[in-house]
Amino acid sequence: MTAGESLRSTAMPDDLSELDDTTLMTRHLDGDELAFGVLVARHRDRAWSVALRTLGDPTEAADAVQDAFLSAFRSAGSFRSEAKFSTWLHRIVVNACLDRMRRARVRPAVPLDDATAARIADPYDAFAASDLSAEIAQALAHIGEDQRIAIVLVDVHGMAIEEAADVLGVPAGTVKSRCHRGRAALAGHLGHLRPGRGTTTESAASNEATPFPLPNPSES
């Protein structure tokens, strides 16, 4: 019985899909060629979503995700089994996105055209939410990088603050603060705040020390 089962577990590849992430990473490091593919299949949609929402451009997102999975493939040895695989992978994906944004910064910014925004917002099918989705995708593109990544992880993907802090390598309080600013900035860009509020953050977006500009000059 035991012999049969252990033979089965090594011989049957479909069993791989039942293994947890950490075990699959161990198999991958041991030279199992199929193991990493199972991890990719399991996590690629999430990685794609994070990259797409963060970068706002499918081509950039495709490059970032490919960079990330290749990096994860090559540096699998740096994964420590006490960590959560998805946290480790998210860190790699986020870093790949930051890398893309850094490169994009030396190029002139190209505003998101409507077709692209629509594709990002609703690449899968066309149902009623697509207008709002496109609007949000476009507004996200105007929010500072650090804040955008924070709200993409926490608000779009429902990641816990502590895990997001782990992914980003910053204290939980910093994640919260970035989320607060990101949400306020998003509301501003969606045009829902009263004039003069919430739209001044972009240039100072990545500066943690700068507080949100305060009283509304038009009312003083």
Add this chain to the structure above:
Amino acid sequence: MTDPHTHPDVETLAAFAAGDLDESGAASVSHHLADCGECAGDLAAIERATGALASLPPVTMPLDVITALERALEAARALEAERRGAGDPTPSSGTPSVGISAPTSLADARRRRRLSFAPFAAAAAVVGLAAAVGLGALRGGTPGDDTSATGDSAGSAAISPAAPLQLQSGTDYTQDTLAEQVRTTLSGPPAAALEAAPGVGGPADDSTAGGGTAASDTDSRSAKTAPLDPAALESCVQELSGGSGAVPVLIDSATYAGQPAVVVVLPFRADKLDVFVVRPDCRVGNDALIYFQRINA
């Protein structure tokens, strides 16, 4: 009425909305909100924006991105195998090599093709650089189209039958049992037998089309089984194979988790199979891929 200098800034409002203010901060904001409709409006706007983020529809990685990713990883694997000094890497988990007889020619051919195509693989697939290899059978016997099929297929023909096993097995594939179901379908009656004796292909009583003779007149038997559009299927298979011209070993118009789907199985290296579950109207760039798994043959 309200004193502008006491308006909380929008970050504070967002912190209040998230419940992240300390007690005195929250009390002070609460107190202000009771009197200030403008700030209450801003707070509502922030809450709406936050809710909108959570309600963005989920996205799935598009097919072209998946195939490019698979190709990049395959190149990385090949590099790693070379670095280890092994021509043909052997997984330490000891996977059995069964089912496909010629061991390395296809693997080498595909690796060479894929590496050389890598920088513009998606474009190559669309343009069809390795068009229609071995897929003449899918067209239900349009003779003129098969002339270009012979040039590139020598390596593949050594391993796969010239025509894929194309059928409607009636199988309802599921994610958990996909590998086993594919192997079962593949190890079923050979294509020739299916042609000669319709109805033995699976649990459902669909007739099955072996070499492209009867692919178009079997759709009325089962409402859940999608009829195949040969042209769409061909471009789909081209896309799935990354333009390598690899010949599928199986094309099964069946269901996946109860939904109509086509299962396309391509050989990968000597002893593995790439199983693609695609929508029946599989078209390039149409997010057609439902599920992908690489299994042992």
